[in-house]
Amino acid sequence: MKVIIIEDERPAYEKLVHFLKRYSDQTEVIGAAQSVQEAVDVLQQKGQQADLLLMDIQLADGLSFAALDQVPLKKPVIFITAYNQYALEAFRANGIDYLLKPLTYDAFSSSIDKLKQLSGTFSDPLQSIQDIYKKLSKPQYKERFLVKIGDHIHSVPTEQIQLFFAEGRNTYLVNGAGRRMITDYKLETIEEMISPEQFFRVNRSYIMSLTGIKDVLVYSNSRLKINPSFDFKEEIIVSREKVAPFKEWFGGGI
Template identity: 45%
Template sequence: MKVLIIEDERHAVRRLEGLIALELPQATITSGLDSIESAVEWLGSEIAPDLIFCDIQLADGLSFEIFEKVKVRSPIIFTTAYDQYAIRAFKLNSIDYLLKPIDPKELILALEKFKEMRVGQALDLAQLKSLLQAELKEYKSRFMVKIGEKIQSVPTEEGAFFFSEERVTFLQHDSGRKFVLDYTLDQLEGLLDPRKFFRLNRKYIASFAAISEIHTYSNSRLKIKLKDCPDNDILVSREKVGALKEWLDG
């Protein structure tokens, strides 16, 4: 069995080679292809492998371009560093996708799916690209705030957390200053990158850096302490605890 790895991170290549060797000891592994250009050249001149592991984001662009430039019949398992907010629908079009760092158990499941897959199943590249682009949409990078008679632009990344108080929404700057915003927290939740900000409860959206302490609380809830925030009773509901832990661990 011939396996091809298209990946531009050497440590990821080494890990994947090791895992594949454990699960498919008879496989011949080809790696060293780290760009769209090198992959297109290889696939255009070599015999098609039985299985391809391909990172989605390569140094010179999205790997989908490879399959637009050269016809590939080999089944593909995509690998990606994107978190739980990205690319959930890949399972409908490819064998599977694996989040990095790759979990050995997830690799085994993907290989089992590969063995059951009919040969020559086509990828819907147009749908995959549209799904990825939708997931990787542009989030708000700055907010216009009023300071006295002046209007100033504040980069989103400088926002420690956002909160609502008496029906007014505030941006708490990482310097400790706070600014009024013309958005509700519900609106902000759709404008902020969910990899960087988490909706703790109905009153707070916080960045990772703003969280200074986490304590267990009654009824399987968590109590959060935010930097420069006088509110000592910021609670995360039991229903959100799992998602918060996953976000913190991402």
């Protein structure tokens, strides 16, 4: 299989070459580019010889779609990117798959398997776009958090976590039994890892789980106080600026 790689990050390029060789020693990289203009040149020279294009979407000087606009090729493309907003464009550009960084070999090999199954045809474009959107419509949230208890390391399922909170230099999670355990992540990082349907950051120090709320009381100065469903001594107050979005979240508005 002859492959052209369009990728502007050297480590990412080397990883793709490694994955190709790992998949099959019969693969050959016949061209490479790091920019849109370089991609145009290599596609003009060697595009017709290629069996597959591996293309990072965001290059230093623009989007790789621009190269395909200038050099239309009916060749299968696997797009690789750190962003997920380009699914439709990827499909329109003969994309057979859309892989999100950081790239894993399992995801990569599954895409090559898909290419082999298609046997160079695009007879079912509707299914292709459905596959892409199915993948992208399910955000991948963290399923477990590691915590250290004494000399032991435990894995706590996210669904069992009722609360994350910061105290001093430490960040803690609290399980359904009310046990608090230290985690290595900051609240800002945790907020990006967990489902916004299940968790809400009620103030600077607390991220509350929906299942961890017993009820909510009207508090002073138009704020709200959360009564947790687990044993927790500290008050959990929804900050004034968070009251309206909290009510929307708590009422199922998200």
